[in-house]
Amino acid sequence: xxxxxxxxxxxxxxxxxxxxxxxxxxxxxxxxxxxxxxxxxxxxxxxxxxxxxxxxxxxxxxxxxxxxxxxxxxxxxxxxxxxxxxxxxxxxxxxxxxxxxxxxxxxxxxxxxxxxxxxxxxxxxxxxxxxxxxxxxxxxxxxxxxxxxxxxxxxxxxxxxxxxxxxxxxxxxxxxxxxxxxxxxxxxxxxxxxxxxxxxxxxxxxxxxxxxxxxxxxxxxxxxxxxxxxxxxxxxxxxxxxxxxxxxxxxxxxxxxxxxxxxxxxxxxxxxxxxxxxxxxxxxxxxxxxxxxxxxxxxxxxxxx
Amino acid sequence: xxxxxxxxxxxxxxxxxxxxxxxxxxxxxxxxxxxxxxxxxxxxxxxxxxxxxxxxxxxxxxxxxxxxxxxxxxxxxxxxxxxxxxxxxxxxxxxxxxxxxxxxxxxxxxxxxxxxxxxxxxxxxxxxxxxxxxxxxxxxxxxxxxxxxxxxxxxxxxxxxxxxxxxxxxxxxxxxxxxxxxxxxxxxxxxxxxxxxxxxxxxxxxxxxxxxxxxxxxxxxxxxxxxxxxxxxxxxxxxxxxxxxxxxxxxxxxxxxxxxxxxxxxxxxxxxxxxxxxxxxxxxxxx
Numbered sequence: 001x002x003x004x005x006x007x008x009x010x011x012x013x014x015x016x017x018x019x020x021x022x023x024x025x026x027x028x029x030x031x032x033x034x035x036x037x038x039x040x041x042x043x044x045x046x047x048x049x050x051x052x053x054x055x056x057x058x059x060x061x062x063x064x065x066x067x068x069x070x071x072x073x074x075x076x077x078x079x080x081x082x083x084x085x086x087x088x089x090x091x092x093x094x095x096x097x098x099x100x101x102x103x104x105x106x107x108x109x110x111x112x113x114x115x116x117x118x119x120x121x122x123x124x125x126x127x128x129x130x131x132x133x134x135x136x137x138x139x140x141x142x143x144x145x146x147x148x149x150x151x152x153x154x155x156x157x158x159x160x161x162x163x164x165x166x167x168x169x170x171x172x173x174x175x176x177x178x179x180x181x182x183x184x185x186x187x188x189x190x191x192x193x194x195x196x197x198x199x200x201x202x203x204x205x206x207x208x209x210x211x212x213x214x215x216x217x218x219x220x221x222x223x224x225x226x227x228x229x230x231x232x233x234x235x236x237x238x239x240x241x242x243x244x245x246x247x248x249x250x251x252x253x254x255x256x257x258x259x260x261x262x263x264x265x266x267x268x269x270x271x272x273x274x275x276x277x278x279x280x281x282x283x284x285x286x287x288x289x290x291x292x293x294x295x296x297x298x299x300x301x302x303x304x305x
Numbered sequence: 306x307x308x309x310x311x312x313x314x315x316x317x318x319x320x321x322x323x324x325x326x327x328x329x330x331x332x333x334x335x336x337x338x339x340x341x342x343x344x345x346x347x348x349x350x351x352x353x354x355x356x357x358x359x360x361x362x363x364x365x366x367x368x369x370x371x372x373x374x375x376x377x378x379x380x381x382x383x384x385x386x387x388x389x390x391x392x393x394x395x396x397x398x399x400x401x402x403x404x405x406x407x408x409x410x411x412x413x414x415x416x417x418x419x420x421x422x423x424x425x426x427x428x429x430x431x432x433x434x435x436x437x438x439x440x441x442x443x444x445x446x447x448x449x450x451x452x453x454x455x456x457x458x459x460x461x462x463x464x465x466x467x468x469x470x471x472x473x474x475x476x477x478x479x480x481x482x483x484x485x486x487x488x489x490x491x492x493x494x495x496x497x498x499x500x501x502x503x504x505x506x507x508x509x510x511x512x513x514x515x516x517x518x519x520x521x522x523x524x525x526x527x528x529x530x531x532x533x534x535x536x537x538x539x540x541x542x543x544x545x546x547x548x549x550x551x552x553x554x555x556x557x558x559x560x561x562x563x564x565x566x567x568x569x570x571x572x573x574x575x576x577x578x579x580x581x582x583x584x585x586x587x588x589x590x591x592x
Contacts, residue, residue, distance in 0.1 A: 081503075081555075084548040087321055087435040109436035111321065228419070 046156070047093040049104050051277045052139040053121060055289045056152045057097055059174045064163050065094070065156070071277055082106055090114050094159050097121060097152060101136035119155045121148040128209060130202050130217075137274060141206035142182045142293070149174050181290050185211055188301045196242050197300055198235060198267070200249035200258045203274035213300065216244070218257055227257055239265045246303035248272045270303070272296050316548045324442055325434045325544050325554065331449040332502060332510070333540035337518075337532035338456040339491050340511030344519070345467045347399050351388050352511040354407035355495040356504035358384035361410040362496070364417035374500055381492035384410065389488060434502045434544070434554050441501050448497055455490055459483060464525055506555040510536060510562065517566040520573055535565050 043066045048054035054069040061067065068089050070082070090096060091114065098104050100120035110118065125144050128135045138144045153171040157164050188211075195213035197204070202217035216238050218227045239247070244267060249258035251273045262269045273292050282292075316322045343351055362377030369376075384406045391402025437445075456463075465473040466480055474480050491511075498507035514536035518528040543558025550557075 081553050082433055082435055083551050083553055084316075084322065084325075084435055084544075085551045088319055088548075091319055091321065106433065106436055109433070109438065111436070111438070 044094045044160075045089065045092060046095045046097065047089050048097040049099060052145070052275050052289060053097045053099055053148075056121075056145075056149050056174075057156075060149065060153050060167055060170045061156055062166060062170050064160065064166060068093070093117065095119065095155055097155070099136060099138065101127065101134050101138065103136045119151060121151050123151075128205050130205055135202070135205045137203045137206055137276075139206075139275060140204060140293075141210050142178055142185070143210065144206065145289075146175060146178045149178070177290055181293060184294060185297045188297050189213070191301070194305065195300075196238070196244055196305065197303060198239055198244050198247045198261075199272065200247075200255070203250055203276075204272065207296070211297075218261065232257075232261065235261060236264055239267060243305050244303070246270050246299075248299070248303070250274050270299055272299060316545065321435055321437075322544070322548065324437050326541060328434055328437055328442060328445050328501070329540035329544045329558070330537060331445050332498060332506075333537040334533060335449045335452045335494060336498075336507070336510040337514040337529070337536040338452050339487070339494055341515045341529060341532060342463060342467065342487060343491065344512055344515040346392075348388065348392065348403055349512045349516070350400065350403045350407070350508075351385065351491075352495055352508035353504075354388065354403045354410065355381045355384055355492060356499050356508045357407055357410035357414065359496045359499050359504070361413040361417070364414045368417050368420050374496070377500070378493060378496040380410075381496040382489060385488045385492040386485075389484060434506070437501060444497060445501060448494060452490060452494065455486065459486075463487075467525075503555045506558055509559040510540065513559070513562040513566055514539065517562070517569050520566070520569040535562065539565060 044064075045066045045068055046057045046061065047068045047070060048057050050069060050071040054067050057065070058067045070086050070089070090110070094117065096110075096114060096118040098107060098118060098120050100107070100122040122136070122138050125138055125147060127138060139148065149171065153167055153174075157167050160167075192211070192213055196216055197208070197213055198216045198218075200217070201219045202215060204215050208215040216235055218231055218235050238244070239261070244265075246268045247258045247262045247265075248270055249255040249272075251271050255269060255271070258269050261267070273296060275289060275292055278287060278292065317326070340352065343349060358380045359377035362380030363373045365371070365380065366373035366376035388402045388406050391405055392399040395401045462473070462478045462483060465476060465478050466483060470480055495507050495511070514532040515528065517535050518531035521528070521531060523531065539562035540558050542561050544554055546552065546561070547554040547557040
């Protein structure tokens with residue numbers, strides 16, 4: 001069998017008509033052998049699954065570690081597939097930080113050596129549920145985000161005790177900024193009376209719980225799922241009965257459904273950012289977790305009722 | 306040249322890349338061996354239908370609390386047998402059976418997904434070739450071994466069936482049994498393949514290599530051989546290219562297969578044109 005196959009292959013390779021194909025083969029081989037390897041950085045890395053997690057890491061490490069974000073800026077983490085470079089980064093990282101609660105679809109397939117250096121930040125947090133599913137957007141509760149920051153701090157200190165003082169200072173600064181942020185939001189929230197906010201997908205449950213407003217949503221937990229008839233009917237009913245003037249959709253997801261419902265009810269459409277990822281341009285403009293969170297809060301405050 | 310050699314080697318610095326490469330080669334061998342028959346039977350889209358059935362299986366598994374992967378395998382087998390049954394019912398329009406099963410699977414998945422307790426249940430099914438555990442590697446090795454054994458053991462009988470089922474029956478080829486075994490193996494490949502490398506890769510790579518090989522019109526045996534070679538090149542170069550270009554490996558493999566297919570198409574067009582040109586210009590005595 002094998003001999004036959006080899007003979008056939010030889011015949012195949014020597015046949016004149018197949019010069020073209022041999023050419024392709026050679027080209028592919030050339031591809032195989034060339035190409036530059038990703039440069040071996042000497043700086044130790046921390047890999048974070050997506051934006052808010054990476055932001056925590058960079059706030060606390062300062063310049064000591066390079067922080068890599070697996071989900072590229074501006075992509076939606078729910079729909080993310082790993083590339084070889086991503087897996088290579090996971091492999092080489094000193095520490096892997098994840099949110100957990102199903103935000104990382106690839107979580108279960110990590111190799112044992114990767115799992116060993118992984119910290120799942122949502123572990124042990126008090127989570128909320130929506131329609132019987134655990135809501136993974138824990139980073140939108142400023143108190144929980146602070147707890148996640150503490151885990152990151154402890155994790156980084158445990159792998160690099162030498163610079164513990166730097167991390168302690170950075171962590172203290174982070175806590176102070178979070179207290180400022182919470183103060184800002186609480187002040188705005190103090191004027192909320194029976195506040196209802198209509199959103200495209202139920203990403204803002206934690207924010208709603210912390211600052212005392214109600215979240216009316218079209219889709220529960222997947223941003224781009226097809227909404228059911230009843231969900232649309234319910235939200236239109238609620239919008240008109242409660243006098244809601246703005247329907248929010250989230251950046252990175254489709255605004256189609258929000259627009260349709262806005263048109264049906266005469267409400268405006270505006271965007272909220274659930275902070276799952278920031279665009280490259282936003283980051284370059286100096287936007288970060290704190291500033292976007294404030295902006296969200298301002299927008300919610302402006303919407304009626 | 307030496308430097309570029311090094312560049313080629315660095316990707317194998319990582320164990321996960323080595324495993325991905327091995328799995329790509331094994332599946333690259335398995336897919337066309339099982340997918341060929343399906344293409345010849347004009348059921349090319351059944352891979353796609355089965356991948357959706359597998360997803361329906363996962364939904365059923367999550368709602369009923371049974372093991373998701375086993376349910377997806379069971380669903381795949383049932384679906385493929387159903388496709389076979391419908392194919393006989395619809396006669397000439399065999400592909401209708403595929404569409405019926407595909408639609409049913411999508412409907413079941415869509416309805417049940419509302420009841421599943423876990424949000425992104427796709428992650429139960431759609432894997433990535435880059436994150437393969439040792440257990441999954443063994444499964445792939447076993448699957449490849451069984452498929453290769455099945456292919457060579459039934460090679461002539463399958464060819465007879467494809468030529469004419471009636472004549473094969475007269476020649477005492479167990480047509481139904483062969484069909485059933487192939488269905489079983491095919492469904493298993495789709496369910497396991499989707500779990501390990503993703504459904505896009507499975508449904509495309511079952512068909513594209515054979516489709517490309519068919520373009521060259523070299524007869525059954527050569528078509529099989531060429532399809533295996535095309536499949537191996539696509540799968541392995543998909544892994545390599547995706548590493549250097551930072552693309553998604555599954556999509557890259559499929560992309561390479563499509564490019565090869567287009568290349569064959571072009572090649573056929575050019576060689577035909579050349580042949581015609583030659584015939585026109587050849588002296589009469591040569592004809």
